[in-house]
Amino acid sequence: MTERAVRLIVLGKQGSGKGTQCVRVAAHYGIPHISTGDMLRAAVNSGSGLGARVRATMEAGELVSDDIILEVIRARLSEPDAAGHGFVFDGFPRTVGQADRLDEVLAPAAIDAVASLEIPTEVVVARIAQRRTCASCGRVYSLTAPPRVQWVCDFCGGEVVQRADDTEEAVARRLALYDTQTAPLTARYRDLGALVPVDATGTVDEVAARLIAAVDARLAADEVGA
Ligand SMILES: [Zn+2]
Structure with missing residues (x-):
């Protein structure tokens, strides 16, 4: 099986x-267990290019777009x-x-x-x-x-x-x-x-x-x- x-x-x-x-x-x-909040924080801490974009969005006080969230999820699932x-x-x-x-x-x-x-x-x-x-x-x-x-x-x-x-x-x-x-x-x-x-x-x-x-x-x- x-x-x-x-x-x-x-x-x-x-x-x-x-x-x-x-x-x-x-x-x-x-x-x-994949929590979006944890995942976005991990992306920021990873220092990747994607993480830098997430950080810039959060620091600007803006909502992280679906495009970015989906990109973070795609990376996490791999x-x-x-x-x-x-x-x-x-x-x-x-x-x-x-x-x-x-x-x-x-x-x-x-x-x-x-x-x-x-x-x-x-x-x-x-x-x-x-x-x-x-x-x-x-x-x-x-x-x-x-x-x-x-x-x-x-x-x-x-x-x-x-x-x-x-x-x-x-x-x-x-x-x-x-x-x-x-x-x-x-x-x-x-x-x-x-x-x-x-x-x-x-x-x-x-x-x-x-x-x-x-x-x-x-x-x-x-x-x-x-
Ligand atoms: Zn306390």
Whole structure:
């Protein structure tokens, strides 16, 4: 039996646990967890010509264009850990346009599954409203997992506070915007038969088990169809 590549995208609103679940899925399938933000930072630090263009864009306070993001992704996917093995994308694609471009980069291969972490807005709002962040180093705590000394950061001694954009209204506004922006993307992958909705309520272990089972089912269905 040949080991097949696993090409995944995980979609989820802020507070859905997306980053944590991407780490779990990457470890399970032995594939790299590719976050757009990390990748752009790595490109800048690499000192490559592409990295210099990314740095210039960021320093000018401009959004990095789809052209540059796709170029960074193409380079990342050709590295040995991803080439032939697959990947899990975290935070990409964000738009239908980016998804179309990604398909071109991957052809003749294709995305195997797009897992959508489904969680009720009120659960996320409650979760984020509990969040507290170190004003100095950005380390995240919560009312249920506070620093050892309240409210002093365990790592840097900074003050741990509720960020202004973590209030209930601010969170509700961001989530509504996310839903509006993401609806065309989820519709696109649903039409392609690649969308895998996953119930994201419960513990990290419970969600990870559901997510992996759903992706496995989708990969198995693909093999039958092939
Ligand atoms: Zn700190």
